[in-house]
Amino acid sequence: MTTKKFMMVNRKAPYGTIYAWEALEVVLIAAAFEQDVSLAFLDDGVYQLKKGQQTKGIEIKGFEKTWGALEDYDVTQLYVARESLEERGLSAEDLTVPVEVLSRADIGKLMEEQDVLLSF
Amino acid sequence: MLHIINKSPYDRCAVDSALATGAGVILLIEDGVYAAVKGGAEEKKIKGALGRFKFYALIADLEARGLGDRVIDGITPVDYAGFVDLVAENKTCQSWL
Amino acid sequence: MKFSILVNEGPYTHQASDTAYQFAKAVLAKGHEIFRIFYYHDGVNNATRLTTPPQDDRNIVARWSKLAEEHKLDMVVCVAAAQRRGIVDEGEMKRNGKDATNLAPGFRISGLGQLIEAGIQSDRLVVFGD
Numbered sequence: 001m002t003t004k005k006f007m008m009v010n011r012k013a014p015y016g017t018i019y020a021w022e023a024l025e026v027v028l029i030a031a032a033f034e035q036d037v038s039l040a041f042l043d044d045g046v047y048q049l050k051k052g053q054q055t056k057g058i059e060i061k062g063f064e065k066t067w068g069a070l071e072d073y074d075v076t077q078l079y080v081a082r083e084s085l086e087e088r089g090l091s092a093e094d095l096t097v098p099v100e101v102l103s104r105a106d107i108g109k110l111m112e113e114q115d116v117l118l119s120f
Numbered sequence: 121m122l123h124i125i126n127k128s129p130y131d132r133c134a135v136d137s138a139l140a141t142g143a144g145v146i147l148l149i150e151d152g153v154y155a156a157v158k159g160g161a162e163e164k165k166i167k168g169a170l171g172r173f174k175f176y177a178l179i180a181d182l183e184a185r186g187l188g189d190r191v192i193d194g195i196t197p198v199d200y201a202g203f204v205d206l207v208a209e210n211k212t213c214q215s216w217l
Numbered sequence: 218m219k220f221s222i223l224v225n226e227g228p229y230t231h232q233a234s235d236t237a238y239q240f241a242k243a244v245l246a247k248g249h250e251i252f253r254i255f256y257y258h259d260g261v262n263n264a265t266r267l268t269t270p271p272q273d274d275r276n277i278v279a280r281w282s283k284l285a286e287e288h289k290l291d292m293v294v295c296v297a298a299a300q301r302r303g304i305v306d307e308g309e310m311k312r313n314g315k316d317a318t319n320l321a322p323g324f325r326i327s328g329l330g331q332l333i334e335a336g337i338q339s340d341r342l343v344v345f346g347d
Contacts, residue, residue: 001337002337006336009214011217012217018258019225019258022257022258022298025329026257026329026332026333029328029329029330029333030333033330033333033337035336083140104140104141105141105142108121108140108141109141111121111212112121112211115212116336116342117212117213117215117344118336118344119215119216119217120217120258124344126232126236149236150232150233151232180239199243200239200240200242200243201246201247204240204243204244204249205247207220207343208218208341213343213344215344215345215346217346
């Protein structure tokens with residue numbers, strides 16, 4: 001099968017809308033299709049990776065643990081925008097999985113290299 | 121890369137996020153066309169980016185909002201066929217939803 | 218050139234579905250090919266044939282069905298997103314013990330793999346959403 005470079009561009013916070021969760025489902029399927037999958041987290045998307053999510057009180061299924069499972073699917077390219085973290089008072093230590101923190105401009109360059117950009 | 125923006129710059133950060141990638145082509149559609157309008161607080165930012173980005177705005181969305189005659193100089197109005205051409209001419213496109 | 222389209226919002230609330238439709242028509246008018254239109258998130262609501270807009274408004278669902286018929290388009294509704302939102306075809310009705318179907322003509326329900334395949338097979342994939 002042809003392998004293409006897919007990047008999922010995540011810019012929305014979790015739980016307030018379903019986009020983050022349904023985007024993660026796309027990531028898992030793309031990985032199952034053995035595509036070259038990477039994820040970019042920009043703007044409120046960085047909140048998706050925040051450690052310590054406890055969703056019992058809102059009765060919505062939490063998905064923090066799924067990020068940790070991505071490695072099993074060989075999805076290891078996770079890029080987070082430095083500016084988006086800083087604006088929100090967060091740092092890489094606040095995130096649930098190891099990521100590469102890059103400037104928005106560098107993420108822009110990575111986006112240019114992709115075959116398919118899926119934005120949620 | 122083609123950046124497709126459908127959010128008003130007076131409401132959301134989509135325009136800023138697209139500009140922060142560095143350079144490329146921007147197409148304003150739906151509520152994104154409010155970024156193409158003269159005389160607003162966002163005009164200076166858009167004009168300042170005209171060197172790095174080529175700007176287009178969807179005519180049908182401008183006209184629907186009563187703004188077809190107020191487009192910032194340097195932004196090119198396009199129809200849906202022009203939208204298709206922009207997608208075809210650029211290897212990838214990012215919709216800043 | 219081969220295009221695919223991803224529609225992430227339902228009809229009427231957001232303009233995304235209208236723009237996606239106008240874009241699809243323009244793609245075809247230019248002589249390009251549409252490999253697939255994929256409906257995800259609330260976009261699956263574009264596929265309910267039970268919609269009844271006022272007579273002086275556009276019928277977004279019927280418009281998609283007509284376009285599919287005229288151009289033999291492959292319009293795919295994501296199964297997981299459809300199940301969550303109650304978009305049902307014959308197979309889903311039986312599988313999940315429901316008492317009705319509502320999938321409009323021209324649409325079919327299938328997995329997310331169809332979206333990835335569209336990305337692989339197409340020269341361009343354009344996302345419409347909110």
